[in-house]
């Protein structure tokens with residue numbers, strides 16, 4: 001292999017994809033043409049015109065989304081890295097320094113013990129420790145999190161040498177101790193486990209009590225620090241900045257074996273009820289500044305608090321691109337995919353987001369590179385300060401990307417400046433959030449930031465090694481899953497309909513195909529329109545004996561079959577191609593329908609409210625707490641409804657209407673023997689019923705706590721009756 005640091009190859013089916021795209025486009029045009037003609041010629045009544053128009057709109061949206069999806073299939077590439085060759089190109093002592101950012105926002109939704117595990121796994125990277133600085137942003141402003149990290153700092157002195165000396169792969173303690181390790185256990189692992197369990201018990205006790213009780217506070221400086229959280233008027237949304245250096249590498253702080261340690265810094269940025277704090281983007285910008293003042297490493301890794309490292313080689317893989325002597329000067333970031341642990345066998349909530357996190361980035365990798373997905377991304381710090389050829393300077397010298405930090409982190413001048421740049425009013429009248437740092441103005445700051453960077457001319461690379469670089473938590477209840485998707489849908493629309501409309505602005509700066517890729521995400525929410533129309537109109541028409549699709553003998557019928565089967569087969573093929581399974585695909589297509597009828601729909605409505613100035617929810621953090629019974633039901637593959645939510649009503653109503661329609665349609669056929677006319681409507685209703693199976697089970701069969709609530713069922717039945725009854729009056 002020589003001394004290649006990385007190679008790439010094209011995905012095998014690319015030529016086929018291109019040819020298929022042309023054929024499929026022709027078929028779409030035929031269908032749209034047919035819809036137009038019907039609308040013009042055969043719309044005798046208002047009802048038939050309305051039905052034709054709604055299918056025209058639906059099919060236009062589906063065609064548009066299909067075209068955007070196709071842009072990911074035109075030039076996909078697969079890369080490979082060779083970290084074992086890295087040290088032939090660059091000396092270990094010349095590895096660039098790295099600032100690692102971990103964000104957490106709520107000690108009750110994001111248990112501090114998990115955050116600590118993430119931090120430890122990253123501190124234990126196979127990388128010169130003195131070059132690593134881990135910054136933890138605590139948006140929850142919580143002494144619980146700080147306490148957990150104080151304890152973790154002590155444990156790190158044992159854990160890091162243990163991992164290094166035994167060359168452990170699972171450097172996240174929880175993952176290491178809970179995996180069944182085959183063969184001989186590492187020496188000392190039992191003693192370390194006892195120490196780890198002690199740490200865990202203390203942290204969990206403290207979290208349970210909701211405060212750090214006096215017996216856990218061992219020194220006067222510690223007491224002073226915790227007192228900061230207890231001053232009158234202190235709340236998570238209103239407090240001065242708190243910065244605590246827990247491990248300082250240069251202060252000769254050594255681990256148990258006498259080796260250097262990485263820096264570990266806790267930051268809870270200042271907040272004030274009157275100024276917006278911009279959620280995660282605000283937290284990251286604060287860390288960019290604080291780290292800029294303290295270490296100013298040229299490489300920055302952003303990490304969600306639940307995304308622990310699963311492979312200690314990861315930073316070296318990133319260096320394979322960043323330190324490649326032949327690298328393009330526009331390289332801005334290396335993105336690793338978000339992967340998850342604890343998915344159930346067939347991934348009932350489609351939580352893997354295979355398309356979003358694997359297939360699409362592979363598609364964009366052959367163009368200008370993948371979008372940024374919020375976690376697992378190694379940036380060059382320089383990208384946060386303007387385009388590759390047009391530097392934007394920060395307000396103060398110390399924040400410039402090339403600035404060299406001389407003194408110790410804890411020097412008084414440095415600490416003062418760090419507190420200053422972490423203050424809640426620091427950003428007023430500055431360029432942070434627009435021209436500097438992570439972008440403000442969207443609930444998906446990751447997508448928006450990546451998009452703006454690529455428009456500025458930065459390129460990116462997708463690194464997808466076979467052993468996942470990071471593993472995170474996924475939502476294991478339906479309400480969490482749909483709430484997360486709703487937040488994304490809103491955030492994406494915020495970008496899609498801002499002054500940076502991807503199809504116009506994006507295409508102008510990155511070319512039409514990249515523009516289409518970004519457009520695809522921006523308009524997820526409008527998929528709710530065709531999905532909702534197709535879930536109700538054919539079925540209600542069938543209930544009322546109204547035939548709205550071509551007969552089986554009509555050539556138009558073949559067109560429909562080709563379009564539907566073509567899209568579904570290609571979708572399924574992608575899953576198989578990227579090492580997934582048929583069953584996962586099946587669940588994914590079901591959750592796609594549910595998303596259309598729930599988070600996308602609600603996201604679209606909420607976005608419109610937001611435009612009208614009606615207050616809506618902000619960044620609602622996804623819960624990472626695991627309830628044992630709930631986890632068990634998840635592992636059994638049961639969908640968790642449990643509580644009542646208005647978000648469950650549309651798809652439950654749809655499942656009822658589809659069932660009514662299928663039964664009524666079958667009765668009609670049995671009584672007059674004519675299958676031809678209603679065949680397509682029957683198939684659609686049948687497909688709906690097939691997809692709704694778990695919903696019926698949750699309504700009638702299940703007895704566990706995750707079954708559907710009576711309130712949801714009653715509301716949905718009423719709504720279904722109103723819809724069907726209302727329709728029979730009009731039709």
Ligand SMILES: O=c1ccn([C@@H]2O[C@H](COP(=O)(O)OP(=O)(O)O[C@H]3O[C@H](CO)[C@@H](O)[C@H](O)[C@H]3O)[C@@H](O)[C@H]2O)c(=O)[nH]1
Pocket residue numbers: 103104105106110137139278279280283303304305306338373374375443444445446484487488491619620621622623
């Ligand atoms: O005010 C906030 C809100 C959130 N977070 C952190 O942001 C991260 C992501 O939050 P989470 O609730 O896990 O959201 P997800 O929807 O699971 O996250 C996905 O979507 C987000 C954008 O909506 C991206 O930022 C994430 O990287 C991506 O994993 C977590 O570490 C939070 O602690 C903050 O630091 N401050």
Ligand SMILES: [Mn+2]
Pocket residue numbers: 304306472473622
């Ligand atoms: Mn998350």
